[in-house]
Amino acid sequence: MHKTLVIMAAGIGSRYGGLKQMDPVGAGGEFIIDYSVFDAIRAGFDQAVFIIRHDLERDFKATIGQRVAQKIDVAYTFQELKDLPDGLQPNPQRTKPWGTVQAVLTCAGVVKNPFAVINADDFYGRKSYQVLAQFLDSVSPEQDEYAMVGFKLRNTLSEHGSVTRGLCKSKEDNHLESVVETSGIECSADRAFSVDATGKKKPVSKDQLVSMNMWGFTPSIFAPFAEEFRLFLQSSVQDLKKELVVPTAVNSLIAKGQASVRVLSTSSKWFGITYPADKKSVMAGIRQLIERGEYPDRLWTK
Numbered sequence: 001m002h003k004t005l006v007i008m009a010a011g012i013g014s015r016y017g018g019l020k021q022m023d024p025v026g027a028g029g030e031f032i033i034d035y036s037v038f039d040a041i042r043a044g045f046d047q048a049v050f051i052i053r054h055d056l057e058r059d060f061k062a063t064i065g066q067r068v069a070q071k072i073d074v075a076y077t078f079q080e081l082k083d084l085p086d087g088l089q090p091n092p093q094r095t096k097p098w099g100t101v102q103a104v105l106t107c108a109g110v111v112k113n114p115f116a117v118i119n120a121d122d123f124y125g126r127k128s129y130q131v132l133a134q135f136l137d138s139v140s141p142e143q144d145e146y147a148m149v150g151f152k153l154r155n156t157l158s159e160h161g162s163v164t165r166g167l168c169k170s171k172e173d174n175h176l177e178s179v180v181e182t183s184g185i186e187c188s189a190d191r192a193f194s195v196d197a198t199g200k201k202k203p204v205s206k207d208q209l210v211s212m213n214m215w216g217f218t219p220s221i222f223a224p225f226a227e228e229f230r231l232f233l234q235s236s237v238q239d240l241k242k243e244l245v246v247p248t249a250v251n252s253l254i255a256k257g258q259a260s261v262r263v264l265s266t267s268s269k270w271f272g273i274t275y276p277a278d279k280k281s282v283m284a285g286i287r288q289l290i291e292r293g294e295y296p297d298r299l300w301t302k
Contacts, residue, residue, distance in 0.1 A: 001137045002113040004047040005040040007033065008103045008213075009060070009120035010079040011096075012052075023273070025123075025283050027290060028298035032123045032271070035286070037068050038299050039126045040116070043133035047073045049111060050120075051103045054078050067300050077106035084237070085230060091238045099243025100213070101229050108222040114139055117215040117246065123282065124149070124214050125268025126294060132216050135264055139218055147216035147262045148176055148250070150209030151270050153185070153192060157206075160275040162186045162195065166211035166247050167204070168263060176254060176261035179211045179247040209263060211247055212270050224253050 025032055037048055048068060052060050057076070068074055079097050081090060083106075097103070104117055114136035118124060128149050135147045150168050157163060163186075166179040184195035185204060193201040232244040253259035271282045289295050 003045045003133060003136045004049055004111050004113050004115035005037065005045045006049045006051065006104065006107055006111065006115050006117045007036065007120050008051050008100060008117065010051050010053050010103055012120045023279055025286055026299065030299050031064065033064060033120050034299050035123055035295070036118060037072060039129040041072055042126065043129035045133065047075065049075045049077060049107055051077050051079050051106055053080060071300065075110055077110055079103045079106050084233065088233055088237050091240055094240050100246045101225050101244040101249045104246065105222060105225055105229060111219060113141055114216065114218045117217060119213050121272065122212060123271035124212065125266065125270065128214060128266040128268045131264045131266055132214065135216050135262065141219050143218050144220045145260050145262065146221060147264050148211055149214040150263045150265050151212050151268065152206065153204065153208045153210050154206035155269040156210055156212060157187045157192065158274045158278055159281065160277040163274055168209040168211055170263050174263050176263050178251050178254065181247065209265060213246065215246060224258055225249055228252055
């Protein structure tokens with residue numbers, strides 16, 4: 001079965017101050033995004049679609065796209081602030097696009113097969129791509145059966161501060177009920193807890209499944225996402241900061257009975273740079289995986 005990896009990278013230049021400032025984390029100067037594509041290829045994905053901005057195109061292709069294109073079919077879509085339906089115009093003072101639902105919608109008409117959606121700067125691990133690939137191989141492009149990869153909270157925490165995670169509520173049949181965005185999650189040696197605005201602590205199991213924005217969809221998702229985006233814009237098109245993100249839209253579709261989302265559990269450890277001090281941990285984690293033989297020392301040399 002043909003499968004596409006959709007990589008949301010439109011915001012990556014803003015976070016790093018430009019692609020040239022991106023920090024390599026691998027022994028051969030690889031970025032996290034390189035490991036994502038490498039893992040996807042091993043799991044049987046045969047197309048990668050990068051969602052970027054027009055002003056990133058030249059640097060992105062020179063820095064990442066050209067080397068990846070030697071290993072997998074590559075396409076690009078573009079997420080821009082002013083690309084809105086029905087001739088809507090944003091507040092002229094707004095400076096950023098409209099969130100991850102808008103990003104996914106840029107792929108309508110480009111992506112024809114079941115597809116995964118990931119963040120460009122999150123390391124999800126080999127097993128995560130394997131379980132998601134198995135799911136995508138089981139569905140047809142017309143089905144409205146989707147999936148979310150759930151990570152154990154303990155495998156997503158930072159040693160350097162609190163994090164925000166989407167805590168997953170699942171039904172007994174392992175289908176998603178909702179994703180609850182929870183901020184202020186901290187951990188100690190033996191437990192984790194969230195801290196609300198008043199400073200009150202609430203225990204959270206370290207084995208709680210959380211969403212790290214790794215999804216499996218079919219092209220049937222584009223129509224309901226477009227409707228959710230349209231409804232969002234009716235009340236928010238003049239807002240300077242509001243965004244419509246995938247978990248919010250998925251929650252809405254589940255509540256309306258318009259989507260069924262299977263929760264796929266993974267034992268992979270997630271890596272990401274939430275705080276500057278996290279970079280050393282990410283590099284050390286990848287080095288351990290290389291030493292265990294899960295990745296070659298240089299990803300793209302063969």
